Amino acid sequence: MKLKKSERQENLKKMIEEEPFITDEELSKRFKVSIQTIRLDRLELAIPELRERIKYVAKQQWDETVKALPIDEVIGDIVDLQLDLSAISLLEIGTEHVFSRNQIARGHHLFAQANSLAVAVINDQLALTANSEISFNRPVKLGERVIAKAKVISTEENHRTVVTVESSVQQEIVFSGTFYMYRSTDEERGDSSNENRN
Amino acid sequence: MKLKKSERQENLKKMIEEEPFITDEELSKRFKVSIQTIRLDRLELAIPELRERIKYVAKQQWDETVKALPIDEVIGDIVDLQLDLSAISLLEIGTEHVFSRNQIARGHHLFAQANSLAVAVINDQLALTANSEISFNRPVKLGERVIAKAKVISTEENHRTVVTVESSVQQEIVFSGTFYMYRSTDEERGDSSNENRN
DNA sequence: ATTACTATTAGGACCTAGTCATAAAACGGA
DNA sequence: TCCGTTTTATGACTAGGTCCTAATAGTAAT
Known part of the structure; x- marks a missing residue:
């Protein structure tokens, strides 16, 4: 048997x-x-x-x-979006976001939420992050809901836009960042020449 | 017909x-x-x-x-690691990393590679990013191999360590960042009290 | 119109990885 | 030994095909 x-x-x-x-x-x-x-x-x-x-x-x-496909552009769920003005997204921290050791969210997920929101808020065909200063104010744990709020601060002529993002859990700020974005409409010359540069 | x-x-x-x-x-x-x-x-x-x-x-x-599943610890493959000194990782940009529109890698993946390398290089139980300044020097495209090199700059007593990361594709720097890390061995008091703070 | 050629349709045999139903055989326990 | 469970076998049928051969339509050039 x-x-x-x-x-x-x-x-x-x-x-x-x-x-x-x-x-x-x-x-x-x-x-x-x-x-x-x-x-x-x-x-x-x-x-x-x-x-x-x-x-x-x-x-x-x-x-x-x-x-x-529609989500592709943004990490987290967009709950509000006013192009070239502001945007809000929500990310619920799951096991896939945390260090298994201590259940703390890995920094790059908070960054990804903020960065993709900064990209999404820009009303142009192409938006890329050029520089960024960020700070992680306190660890975020498994199960917490992170609300990221992006604000467009300035839109200069030379393809540059500054966006600030503050992410918080229950009113407490856990992450903040300033994103210096490059933007471009595809019709303009700058883009493809730029892309072919490698 | x-x-x-x-x-x-x-x-x-x-x-x-x-x-x-x-x-x-x-x-x-x-x-x-x-x-x-x-x-x-x-x-x-x-x-x-x-x-x-x-x-x-x-x-x-x-x-x-x-x-x-196994991605958990580090984004990219570690090719060299000297704890508290330096580390190198390699990330090949696939379709999952790029904007479908223009085949350019999304910034947070480069950040993730660099940030997780900065975490990995630190020889302590706990390492968290506190602050960071980063810049994306040129867009990275589908198929390119990004080599990130992390260097530990200073290890102060008060749980702080500064790590710089430079990522390049064929000798050309595409990303650079400075990461101000918080580190802690689990035996010390600071950690758990910190974690329970929410 | 006739020929030449391509495009389309039809048919049958076979395939995999099954379903469903029925029946026979093997096994374990009292 | 007989009973009930478990396993195996068998046959008919299915979807969604492959592969091959052959017949028919449609179009174009001579």
Whole structure:
């Protein structure tokens, strides 16, 4: 006797979770049982067939891709946006943002939220960060909601705009930064020559 | 005559790109041709069948999930590390790092590489960025390899360390930053009291 | 109109990775 | 030994194709 039914089914479940692109045939070889047994197991465990599993993973990916396109530009959710004036975005700190050791958000995520908001607030085809001074006032922890507020300070003629961003958790400022942005409408000459420079 | 072969094939290609989960049958209805014509078209355009398309999308998703996990500690690959002295990391700019519009790397990825390197070089349990001044000297494009070099400038007694990072592509500096870091060994009192402060 | 050629459609055999239903066989425990 | 569970086998059928052959349409040039 290799494994009891219940044991096999538990292992099966885990195996399919870890490796969803596996056929019944391959599973039957691994467990040294017939293909029909595997199918009975899937039936009892309500695990769909390979093609449905693949489809499910692919749909997720597709939905995210579709979702990601409009989001692409900004990290966090924009809750208010007045072009060339101000913008507000919200970022909820999840496990993917923190150091596993101490649950403190990694600085570059706060920077990314602020920086992408500074890019988004600019009403031009192209906006790139040229310089920036930032400070992290206190650590942000897992589960906190960071609200970033961007303000456009000055828009000079020479393709430069200054944007300040203050990020806070419950009224307490956790991050602040000044972003010196380069901006350009694509129609102008500056852009493509700039891009080809490498 | 509805569409010429070449026109239909162009549209077909676009349609499948936009909506890869479409069967030949559905396509044949849309173009009002037989299923065989659609299959000939796919053959000529080297477009794989529905199931292969789904599998491809799903694999991508899967690979990214797997890839996203180990990223945790440092953005980029560390190629040299001398604790409390210097460190070097390498980041190859992929499609996930760039603005789709112009293929220029988004600033926060360069920041993330530099910042996480500054954190990594510090020989203490806890290292957090307190302040930073950074500048983006020229846009970095898709496919370029960014080499970030971090140097520890000064290590004062009061938990502060200054680290500079210069990132370059083929000897040309693309990013530079100064990071004012807060560091602490976990044994000391400062850390946990600090963390519980919210 | 006839020929020549491309484009389209049709058909059948085969494939994978299954479903669903039925039945037979093997195994474990009282 | 008999009973109930578990496993295996078998056959019919499905979607969404591949691959190959062959017939038919449509268009253009002679």
